[in-house]
Amino acid sequence: MEINNNVSVQTSGETAVVYANDYLNKLTGEKIERECRRQLEAGCKTLVVNFAETEIVNSIGVSILLGVIDAASNAGAKIVFSDVNNDTIELFEMLGLTKHVTVS
Amino acid sequence: MAENQQKLIHTFGALAELGSEVSQKQNFQEMMRTSLHLLLGSLAIMRGGIARYSRYGHELNMLVMRGLGDDFPLSLSLCYEDERQFLVNDLYPIEVAQAKVLPFFQIYDQSFEKKRIELLVPLVIRDEIVGVILLGEKANGEAYSGYDKEIICAMARHIGVGIAQRNMMAELERRSDENRKLYDDLRMTYKDTVKAFAAAIDYKDKYTEGHSVRVGKYSEIIAQELGLEESEVEGVAVAGYLHDVGKLTVERNIINAPYRINAKESAELNKHPAVGYEILLPIHHPYTDVPLAAKYHHERLDGRGYPDGLYDKEIPYIAKIVNLADSFDAMTTDRPYKRRRPANEVIEDLQRNAGKQFAPELVTAFCRGMLKEVTGESKDKRFRRLLGREYMEAEGIVPILKNALNGMNATSSLTFVSPD
Numbered sequence: 001m002e003i004n005n006n007v008s009v010q011t012s013g014e015t016a017v018v019y020a021n022d023y024l025n026k027l028t029g030e031k032i033e034r035e036c037r038r039q040l041e042a043g044c045k046t047l048v049v050n051f052a053e054t055e056i057v058n059s060i061g062v063s064i065l066l067g068v069i070d071a072a073s074n075a076g077a078k079i080v081f082s083d084v085n086n087d088t089i090e091l092f093e094m095l096g097l098t099k100h101v102t103v104s
Numbered sequence: 105m106a107e108n109q110q111k112l113i114h115t116f117g118a119l120a121e122l123g124s125e126v127s128q129k130q131n132f133q134e135m136m137r138t139s140l141h142l143l144l145g146s147l148a149i150m151r152g153g154i155a156r157y158s159r160y161g162h163e164l165n166m167l168v169m170r171g172l173g174d175d176f177p178l179s180l181s182l183c184y185e186d187e188r189q190f191l192v193n194d195l196y197p198i199e200v201a202q203a204k205v206l207p208f209f210q211i212y213d214q215s216f217e218k219k220r221i222e223l224l225v226p227l228v229i230r231d232e233i234v235g236v237i238l239l240g241e242k243a244n245g246e247a248y249s250g251y252d253k254e255i256i257c258a259m260a261r262h263i264g265v266g267i268a269q270r271n272m273m274a275e276l277e278r279r280s281d282e283n284r285k286l287y288d289d290l291r292m293t294y295k296d297t298v299k300a301f302a303a304a305i306d307y308k309d310k311y312t313e314g315h316s317v318r319v320g321k322y323s324e325i326i327a328q329e330l331g332l333e334e335s336e337v338e339g340v341a342v343a344g345y346l347h348d349v350g351k352l353t354v355e356r357n358i359i360n361a362p363y364r365i366n367a368k369e370s371a372e373l374n375k376h377p378a379v380g381y382e383i384l385l386p387i388h389h390p391y392t393d394v395p396l397a398a399k400y401h402h403e404r405l406d407g408r409g410y411p412d413g414l415y416d417k418e419i420p421y422i423a424k425i426v427n428l429a430d431s432f433d434a435m436t437t438d439r440p441y442k443r444r445r446p447a448n449e450v451i452e453d454l455q456r457n458a459g460k461q462f463a464p465e466l467v468t469a470f471c472r473g474m475l476k477e478v479t480g481e482s483k484d485k486r487f488r489r490l491l492g493r494e495y496m497e498a499e500g501i502v503p504i505l506k507n508a509l510n511g512m513n514a515t516s517s518l519t520f521v522s523p524d
């Protein structure tokens with residue numbers, strides 16, 4: 001596990017796992033988006049965002065995740081949201097985020 | 105949880121947060137960034153931006169953007185009154201299809217199409233356009249519903265208020281800045297006028313060339329030594345410059361008489377404080393008491409001065425300062441019938457007359473200022489410039505000054521008390 005600017009990341013080959021933690025819901029969540037973009041620029045082909053430590057996602061969090069989705073699609077990378085709790089899965093479905101990502 | 109209920113919670117949560125965001129006084133750029141996140145995230149809109157309208161350039165300048173890429177125009181010109189009116193009339197989000205009639209839209213059509221901009225939301229506060237929000241497609245690929253537009257409208261109002269507030273603050277800052285500059289200009293003009301007056305007064309009196317200017321400077325030194333505020337110090341200096349303005353009306357041969365003038369001439373000359381007061385009173389000075397300083401600069405603490413023979417506390421403070429400065433200059437410059445006196449003698453004279461003619465605390469302040477300069481404690485060369493280096497380096501001047509200061513401290517409580 002690596003820590004870049006307070007964001008935890010794990011990389012193996014062309015896969016990177018970025019941990020969303022609880023930063024996502026504030027302006028500081030932009031650093032998660034920056035880290036994801038950095039991984040994509042470095043050649044990551046499968047980007048995993050891990051929500052194990054994320055209890056809820058608010059509008060700012062959604063906006064940041066949309067930025068991540070946009071960046072991944074521009075880079076031609078696959079994106080996976082992992083360890084998402086049920087409430088958050090419902091939210092992602094309702095808002096249409098699940099059309100762009102695989103939720104596991 | 106029912107889907108609708110969750111949607112409500114999600115979007116209204118964003119709306120509430122946006123409201124508190126805008127009402128907090130904080131970094132404007134951060135406020136706009138947060139606002140855009142909240143708006144895009146509430147309805148899962150893939151991309152968008154907030155632009156602020158500049159009334160001066162008639163253009164929309166992008167404040168924040170998400171997902172619009174580097175080649176999206178940062179500034180959109182709104183050249184025509186029609187299109188500005190079009191945006192102001194429509195408080196509701198405008199579908200891009202409708203907006204195609206706008207000339208500016210035709211210019212930027214390609215950029216909008218490339219980034220799939222679907223909605224234009226004019227930000228209108230009190231019938232004035234303050235900005236526009238551009239919104240791309242929704243993440244679920246569906247068209248914007250009426251409900252979505254209502255939400256967007258409510259959020260846009262908050263963002264508009266945030267921009268309007270910012271504009272108002274900027275305008276206020278600009279105005280106060282302008283006011284300050286204007287005030288500075290006025291003050292400069294006033295100071296120049298004062299100096300011109302002082303020069304005119306001194307020109308009339310050929311034996312006391314530069315007297316008014318020196319009295320202004322000595323008065324300033326005393327005020328500074330007393331620790332007065334900057335504006336008060338300026339006021340005192342001005343009073344010094346103008347104290348003899350009444351001499352402008354006294355006949356030149358009386359002022360310049362190379363002998364001790366007679367009683368009649370003296371009566372004529374002694375009118376100059378009252379005349380000065382009359383001259384200065386109608387002028388709107390940025391400082392108080394300038395006319396009073398002219399009127400009472402020949403009064404003495406012991407009541408033996410003129411024109412009114414006032415006692416100690418009846419004499420305005422500023423007049424006491426000018427009186428000391430005036431007397432000091434009279435003793436330290438050559439007069440038609442009298443040579444300047446040596447520094448040591450002058451200091452002793454000040455000390456002797458403290459409590460009689462002069463307010464002791466003023467003599468103390470004056471001597472302290474002089475001592476600081478003589479001993480090098482202060483790097484100022486105010487006295488040296490006004491009196492000459494040699495004069496200030498007279499032998500024994502330091503002990504005499506110290507002695508005067510000590511003596512003054514011992515007697516300062518014994519100020520003169522009016523007999524009646």
Ligand SMILES: [Fe+2]
Pocket residue numbers: 347348376401402430
């Ligand atoms: Fe005078």
